[in-house]
Structure formats: structure tokens, C-alpha cells
Amino acid sequence: MSDFLTHLAALSLGGALAGLALMAVARFTRTRYAARWRCLAWLLLCLRLVIPIQLLPQQSMEQAPIQLTAPAMERPILPQTSPQPSQSQGQSGQGNPPSSSQPFQPPATFEEPTPSPDSDSPLAAVSFSHVLLLVWLLGLIAVLGWSILSHLRFLRYLKRWAAPVQQADILRIYNSLGDKLALHRRPGLLLCPGLPVPMLAGVVRPVLLLPQDATAGKDLEYALLHELIHYRRRDIWLKALALAASAVHWFNPLLWLMRRAVEQDTELACDEAALLHLPPEEHTAYGQTILHAVSRLKTVQTL
Numbered sequence: 646m647s648d649f650l651t652h653l654a655a656l657s658l659g660g661a662l663a664g665l666a667l668m669a670v671a672r673f674t675r676t677r678y679a680a681r682w683r684c685l686a687w688l689l690l691c692l693r694l695v696i697p698i699q700l701l702p703q704q705s706m707e708q709a710p711i712q713l714t715a716p717a718m719e720r721p722i723l724p725q726t727s728p729q730p731s732q733s734q735g736q737s738g739q740g741n742p743p744s745s746s747q748p749f750q751p752p753a754t755f756e757e758p759t760p761s762p763d764s765d766s767p768l769a770a771v772s773f774s775h776v777l778l779l780v781w782l783l784g785l786i787a788v789l790g791w792s793i794l795s796h797l798r799f800l801r802y803l804k805r806w807a808a809p810v811q812q813a814d815i816l817r818i819y820n821s822l823g824d825k826l827a828l829h830r831r832p833g834l835l836l837c838p839g840l841p842v843p844m845l846a847g848v849v850r851p852v853l854l855l856p857q858d859a860t861a862g863k864d865l866e867y868a869l870l871h872e873l874i875h876y877r878r879r880d881i882w883l884k885a886l887a888l889a890a891s892a893v894h895w896f897n898p899l900l901w902l903m904r905r906a907v908e909q910d911t912e913l914a915c916d917e918a919a920l921l922h923l924p925p926e927e928h929t930a931y932g933q934t935i936l937h938a939v940s941r942l943k944t945v946q947t948l
Contacts, residue, residue, distance in 0.1 A: 647774040649697075649698070649778070650774055650777055650781075652697070652698070652699050653697045653781070653894075656693070656694065656697060656894075657694075657894045657896070657897045657900065658897075660690060660693070660694045660890070660894065660897075660900060660903075661899035661900055661903070663690055664690065664899060664900065664902070664903035664906065665899065667683055667686055667687065667690070667906070668902075668906050670683065671683055671906065671909075671910060679914070679917060680910045680911075680913035680914035680917055681914040681917065681918070683910045683914075684878075684880075684883060684907075684910050684911055684914050687883065687887070687903075687906075687907045687910060688883055688886070690890075690903075691883070691886040691887050691889070691907070692886065694890035694893060694894060694900070695886065695889045695890050695893055697893055781896070784895045784896065785892055785893060785895065787895075788891070788892040788895050789889075789892050792888060799846070800847075803835070803837060803846070803852070803854075806837065806838050806839075807835040807837045807852075807854065808836050809833070809834065809835055809836075810834045810835065810836055810855065812861065814861035815855070815859065815860075815861050815865065816834070817861075818861055818865065818866050818869060819831075819834055819853075819869055822866070822869050822870055822873055823873065825922060826870075826873055826874065826877055826922070828873065828876070828877060831873075831876075832845065832847075832851045832852050832853045832876055833850075833852040833853065834852075834853050834855065835852050835853070835854050835855070836854075836855050836856075836857055836859065837854040837855065837856070837857065838857040839857075840854055840855070840856045840857070841856065841941045841942055841944075842856065842868070842938040842941055842942050843855050843856070843859070843865075843868040843869065843871075843872055843938075844872065845872045845875050845876055845881060847881070848881055848882065848885050851876060851881060853869070853872050853873070853876070863934075864934050864937075867919075867930070867934040867935070868934065868938060870919050870922065870923075870931075871915055871916070871919055871935065874918045874919050874922075875911070875915050878911075878915065878918070880911040880914075880915065883911060884907065884908060884911065887903070887904045887908075888904065890903075890904070891903070891904045916931075916932075916935065919931065
């Protein structure tokens with residue numbers, strides 16, 4: 646039990662240091678190391694963090710203790726006593742000396758002390774490591790439970806209020822971008838009331854959600870391109886994996902900071918890929934559209 650907690654703490658500390666190193670790389674070497682390579686590093690790190698067990702057996706440098714077993718005690722051989730001298734021998738006075746009449750007694754054996762009744766009580770079996778394990782499990786269940794409930798509530802909202810897109814001009818832009826990105830399977834396109842910006846939602850069956858007042862135009866085309874590249878890169882799986890890692894290591898605030906860094910790098914990697922599909926004269930307009938969407942999203946979140 647204590648070995649698992651020790652390994653969990655060491656893994657959490659090592660993951661936090663690796664996350665800080667990746668964030669330092671993202672801050673000071675933006676032009677040299679692209680965001681897509683950092684996303685790959687985040688993927689490998691998150692995969693390791695969500696498995697809080699020791700993958701390889703630990704080889705101890707110490708030799709195994711030598712166990713000695715005491716040989717079974719054999720019954721001692723009693724010395725043979727000479728027969729009693731006869732009367733004739735007694736009269737001559739040359740008989741053997743009399744032997745001792747007391748039998749041989751083997752050495753006394755020591756019995757192990759029986760444990761006291763108080764040591765068998767349930768409270769004595771509970772150690773500090775058991776308490777820490779219980780606290781960790783409760784925190785893990787709380788974080789995962791809150792995330793799952795929030796997702797299920799959002800899906801119920803979509804099932805009630807979202808509707809498929811019927812505008813022909815929006816569908817034309819959407820299908821044209823799907824062909825441009827060579828997407829054989831595409832997420833469903835839905836209109837959702839109360840949504841500030843387009844977004845991709847769902848892990849198993851992702852859907853692309855548009856605001857209720859969405860209209861065809863360049864801004865919508867850039868937003869659809871951005872979300873479809875998220876879908877092609879499967880960034881939503883990386884975000885879900887980062888959420889699972891932060892849930893396993895909920896006690897480490899650095900790994901919650903790592904989760905935000907993962908989301909930032911996925912957005913940067915998506916923007917880098919989107920610019921490759923646009924002519925250079927549209928790069929500025931695309932950047933302004935994305936910045937406007939981010940500002941609208943922040944405004945809604947602060948309300």
C-alpha cells in the first residue's frame with residue numbers, strides 16, 4: 646500500500662517537472678519547436694500519468710535475505726547402563742560404579758507469545774497509508790464524477806435544443822471544407838442556442854456546434870476550418886486524456902496548470918495547420934476571426 650502511494654507521489658512530481666519543461670520550451674522557443682510536436686510530447690506524458698502503477702519491475706540491489714531453518718531435533722541416545730552387579734561381584738568389590746538412576750531430559754523449548762486480544766481489533770489494522778489511499782480515491786471520484794455529470798448535462802441540453810443545420814449556403818461551405826481536408830467521416834453539424842462561438846463537442850460521437858445566429862461568410866468559413874482541423878487531429882481525445890491525468894493527480898496543482906497548457910498548445914497547433922490551407926493574404930483575416938471568437942468566449946464565461 647505504501648509502495649503504491651510512494652510511486653504515485655514520485656510519478657506526480659516527475660510529471661510536473663516534465664510539464665514545466667514543456668511549458669518553458671513553449672515560452673522561449675516558439676519559432677523552433679512547433680506546437681504539434683509539443684502536443685505529441687503532451688500525449689506521451691498524459692498517457693504515463695493516467696497509469697499510476699509501476700510498469701517495470703523494480704530490481705533491488707540488495708541480496709535476498711538468507712533464511713535458515715533449524716534441523717529437526719532427534720531424540721538423544723541415552724547412555725547404556727551396565728547391569729546390576731551380582732552378589733559374587735559385589736563381594737569381590739571390583740564391580741562397575743553405579744550409574745545414575747535419573748533419566749535424560751531434553752532441553753526446554755520456548756513457545757511464541759500469543760498476541761493480545763487488543764492487537765486483533767479492526768482499528769489496529771488501519772494504518773496511515775490506508776487513510777491516504779482513501780483520500781486519494783475520494784478526490785479521484787469527485788473530479789471524474791463532476792466532469793462526467795457536466796458532460797451528460799450538456800448532452801441532454803443538446804438533445805433538447807440543438808437542431809441540424811438546414812441553410813444550404815452553410816452546408817455548401819461545410820462540405821467544401823470537408824473535401825479540402827479529405828475527411829471521409831465528418832461530425833454532425835448542429836445549431837445550438839446560447840452558444841457564443843462554434844465548437845466541437847463529444848468524444849465518442851463528436852458534433853460541430855454553431856451559434857443560432859450563424860450566417861455564411863468568411864468568418865464562418867474560418868471557424869469551420871478551425872474546428873474541422875481539431876476533428877482531424879483528434880485534439881478532443883488529447884484534452885480528455887489531460888483531464889484524466891489531472892483527475893488522477895488532483896492533489897498536484899502543477900498538473901492542473903499542465904492541463905491549461907495542453908489546451909493552449911492544441912489551439913496553436915490547430916492554427917498552424919489551418920494557415921497551411923489558406924493563402925497568405927488571408928492569414929491576417931483568419932487570425933482576427935480567431936481572436937474575436939476567443940474574446941467573445943471569455944466575455945460569456947465571465948458573465
